[in-house]
Amino acid sequence: SRLYHLLSGKEIAKRIRLESNDEIQKIKQDVPEFKPFLKILQIGARPDSSTYVKAKLNASNESGVACDVEKLPENISEIELLEKIKDINNNDSIHGLLIQLPLPKHLNETKITNAVSANKDVDGFHRYNVGELSKRGGEPYFIPCTPNGCLKLLKETGIPLKGKNAVIIGRSDIVGTPVSSLLKNENCTVTTCHRYTENLPQILQNADIVVAACGQPNFVKGDWLKQDAVVIDVGINYIPDSSKKSGRKLVGDVDFESCKNKASFITPVPGGVGPMTVAMLVKNVLQAAKTAESQNNKLPTCE
Amino acid sequence: SRLYHLLSGKEIAKRIRLESNDEIQKIKQDVPEFKPFLKILQIGARPDSSTYVKAKLNASNESGVACDVEKLPENISEIELLEKIKDINNNDSIHGLLIQLPLPKHLNETKITNAVSANKDVDGFHRYNVGELSKRGGEPYFIPCTPNGCLKLLKETGIPLKGKNAVIIGRSDIVGTPVSSLLKNENCTVTTCHRYTENLPQILQNADIVVAACGQPNFVKGDWLKQDAVVIDVGINYIPDSSKKSGRKLVGDVDFESCKNKASFITPVPGGVGPMTVAMLVKNVLQAAKTAESQNNKLPTCE
Ligand SMILES: NC(=O)C1=CN([C@@H]2O[C@H](COP(=O)(O)OP(=O)(O)OC[C@H]3O[C@@H](n4cnc5c(N)ncnc54)[C@H](OP(=O)(O)O)[C@@H]3O)[C@@H](O)[C@H]2O)C=CC1
Ligand SMILES: NC(=O)C1=CN([C@@H]2O[C@H](COP(=O)(O)OP(=O)(O)OC[C@H]3O[C@@H](n4cnc5c(N)ncnc54)[C@H](OP(=O)(O)O)[C@@H]3O)[C@@H](O)[C@H]2O)C=CC1
Numbered sequence: 001s002r003l004y005h006l007l008s009g010k011e012i013a014k015r016i017r018l019e020s021n022d023e024i025q026k027i028k029q030d031v032p033e034f035k036p037f038l039k040i041l042q043i044g045a046r047p048d049s050s051t052y053v054k055a056k057l058n059a060s061n062e063s064g065v066a067c068d069v070e071k072l073p074e075n076i077s078e079i080e081l082l083e084k085i086k087d088i089n090n091n092d093s094i095h096g097l098l099i100q101l102p103l104p105k106h107l108n109e110t111k112i113t114n115a116v117s118a119n120k121d122v123d124g125f126h127r128y129n130v131g132e133l134s135k136r137g138g139e140p141y142f143i144p145c146t147p148n149g150c151l152k153l154l155k156e157t158g159i160p161l162k163g164k165n166a167v168i169i170g171r172s173d174i175v176g177t178p179v180s181s182l183l184k185n186e187n188c189t190v191t192t193c194h195r196y197t198e199n200l201p202q203i204l205q206n207a208d209i210v211v212a213a214c215g216q217p218n219f220v221k222g223d224w225l226k227q228d229a230v231v232i233d234v235g236i237n238y239i240p241d242s243s244k245k246s247g248r249k250l251v252g253d254v255d256f257e258s259c260k261n262k263a264s265f266i267t268p269v270p271g272g273v274g275p276m277t278v279a280m281l282v283k284n285v286l287q288a289a290k291t292a293e294s295q296n297n298k299l300p301t302c303e
Numbered sequence: 304s305r306l307y308h309l310l311s312g313k314e315i316a317k318r319i320r321l322e323s324n325d326e327i328q329k330i331k332q333d334v335p336e337f338k339p340f341l342k343i344l345q346i347g348a349r350p351d352s353s354t355y356v357k358a359k360l361n362a363s364n365e366s367g368v369a370c371d372v373e374k375l376p377e378n379i380s381e382i383e384l385l386e387k388i389k390d391i392n393n394n395d396s397i398h399g400l401l402i403q404l405p406l407p408k409h410l411n412e413t414k415i416t417n418a419v420s421a422n423k424d425v426d427g428f429h430r431y432n433v434g435e436l437s438k439r440g441g442e443p444y445f446i447p448c449t450p451n452g453c454l455k456l457l458k459e460t461g462i463p464l465k466g467k468n469a470v471i472i473g474r475s476d477i478v479g480t481p482v483s484s485l486l487k488n489e490n491c492t493v494t495t496c497h498r499y500t501e502n503l504p505q506i507l508q509n510a511d512i513v514v515a516a517c518g519q520p521n522f523v524k525g526d527w528l529k530q531d532a533v534v535i536d537v538g539i540n541y542i543p544d545s546s547k548k549s550g551r552k553l554v555g556d557v558d559f560e561s562c563k564n565k566a567s568f569i570t571p572v573p574g575g576v577g578p579m580t581v582a583m584l585v586k587n588v589l590q591a592a593k594t595a596e597s598q599n600n601k602l603p604t605c606e
Contacts, residue, residue, distance in 0.1 A: 127435065130438060131431065131434025131435075131437065132430065134434065134480065134484075135480070136475065136476055136480070162499050163500065163501040165501075165502075165506075171487060173439055177438070181437075184495055184497075187497070187499040189494065189495070189497070189499070189500040189501070189506065190494065190495050191494040191495075192483075192492070192494075194487075194490070196465050196492070197466065198466040202509075203468075206505075
């Protein structure tokens with residue numbers, strides 16, 4: 001058995017939350033009314049959504065970001081929801097607006113996410129932000145949280161990304177595709193894989209970096225990996241486990257047990273990408289608040 | 304020496320122009336005032352831009368699309384140009400607006416291309432169209448012409464694209480990146496390469512499809528290719544050639560002589576992607592005109 005490094009998103013995320021908190025306190029010394037504010041709209045009451053919303057609320061609190069969760073009825077009409085969003089867009093004291101996905105079937109997700117002001121779109125899902133992210137030298141207001149969390153984890157390894165072969169398993173709009181864009185911008189050579197990829201184990205033989213975001217429990221196997229690959233596991237899957245009180249167990253898209261012996265760095269599930277996602281969200285809200293303040297000429301323009 | 308198929312963009316483009324012409328004449332039988340109209344703005348007088356503009360004008364004429372080229376002075380101010388664009392955006396008789404790139408240095412290319420109405424952006428460079436193209440199930444009004452020309456050429460081979468390994472050499476916003484998006488949407492497994500890609504010949508060993516768009520004369524060599532690869536050469540490069548009256552010779556990004564013996568299909572330069580680009584532009588104008596007409600309820604909604 002050889003040594004691998006566990007990339008603990010949990011610890012890194014905690015550090016980021018503390019840093020955000022410090023930064024906010026420091027700004028408040030000069031601008032007492034500085035108050036980064038995140039609004040979350042949760043439509044309906046899916047239990048998984050409630051769990052995620054709670055994690056976002058907790059992380060906001062720990063980071064010194066005010067967060068208000070508003071629960072809206074499952075059967076809200078599109079017009080009512082759009083009106084709500086418009087009010088929030090126009091409310092200067094709210095810096096970030098997050099609509100918890102997925103939405104009930106009668107609501108058009110594309111339409112709703114694009115109704116959020118691009119400069120309050122802390123999830124990074126607005127067409128403007130998606131378009132800018134996909135371009136070279138594009139300037140999105142916000143980078144989507146999960147992909148940005150993956151990138152931060154990769155940077156934590158200290159390994160230069162330039163010229164590395166990165167294989168992304170998954171091409172969804174919220175994970176796979178933006179991860180591909182981000183790593184391309186870091187000058188990785190990026191291969192994007194999906195359901196119709198025919199020779200994935202062979203493609204992985206050449207991968208210095210693997211990001212698994214396919215929603216398939218324990219999918220990536222150790223003997224597919226190149227020796228010393230860096231492995232980021234985005235997956236959140238529940239599989240039956242009679243030894244647990246809940247009757248189920250959380251696993252990623254990577255078969256951790258076989259992969260840890262090949263990887264140089266590997267993220268655990270839970271405690272890997274999940275907490276990073278939430279930390280990146282909070283950072284986006286802080287950034288939005290700083291931009292708003294600097295536009296009020298109260299702060300110098302921030303990086 | 305073995306057999307390869309020459310993918311003649313020249314011939315396919317000609318067919319597309321004739322088809323467009325037929326379609327326009329047919330629509331005119333029902334809607335006599337139907338008149339697809341392309342406006343081209345050329346700022347300054349770069350000789351290469353003049354050549355490209357002329358090709359677009361000729362192709363429009365051959366396809367039955369009206370085309371007006373307006374030449375603006377090199378030193379036009381950004382405000383004047385933006386005013387001009389606004390007028391054209393508001394002019395219902397103009398269906399497509401193309402600003403010939405590159406622009407003089409004092410004009411911000413991003414700002415100018417984004418000033419064109421997304422639904423007249425027949426080049427497909429507007430942020431809206433870029434963003435939609437990069438998303439799964441996104442709905443751009445227009446697909447950028449050169450990438451779409453590459454896709455059409457690949458489809459001409461009759462080879463199913465699903466599951467094929469495609470390697471794209473180049474990641475520019477106007478060629479490499481949108482080609483990657485289009486082929487990903489066709490369910491290819493896509494690898495995007497660039498200047499920092501470290502082992503390109505090795506990566507190409509696995510490529511069923513190669514799209515070369517790196518602007519490096521005769522760059523891709525035959526012994527890098529997988530046997531029977533399909534090779535699309537986007538490059539337009541001039542190299543010195545004393546045997547020519549002009550003193551120069553046009554070559555692509557692919558070393559045609561060594562590659563033709565490995566490839567199953569290969570595009571020539573000239574006569575490959577170039578004419579397809581112009582044909583796709585004309586098709587975009589026709590589509591814009593059809594959409595405008597159908598919104599006037601004069602035509603049934605078109606595909
Ligand atoms: N940690 C976090 O904070 C977050 C975690 N997640 C988790 O990440 C995972 C991915 O999420 P998301 O992108 O939204 O999921 P989607 O279901 O939207 O996308 C899954 C992607 O994986 C591809 N895929 C599916 N099966 C295979 C296979 N056998 N081989 C190769 N590719 C395959 C799909 O291909 P195709 O396109 O062909 O269908 C698709 O592109 C999930 O487990 C999700 O729970 C998601 C968001 C946040
Ligand atoms: N036929 C047609 O209608 C058209 C043809 N073209 C032609 O296509 C070619 C590409 O155009 P365009 O995309 O605008 O060019 P750009 O110069 O904008 O982009 C070139 C791309 O190739 C990459 N590249 C450069 N050198 C290498 C190398 N040695 N190995 C691997 N990748 C490399 C660059 O990488 P990096 O990002 O790291 O710099 C960059 O991404 C040109 O020859 C152009 O004339 C363009 C438009 C239309």
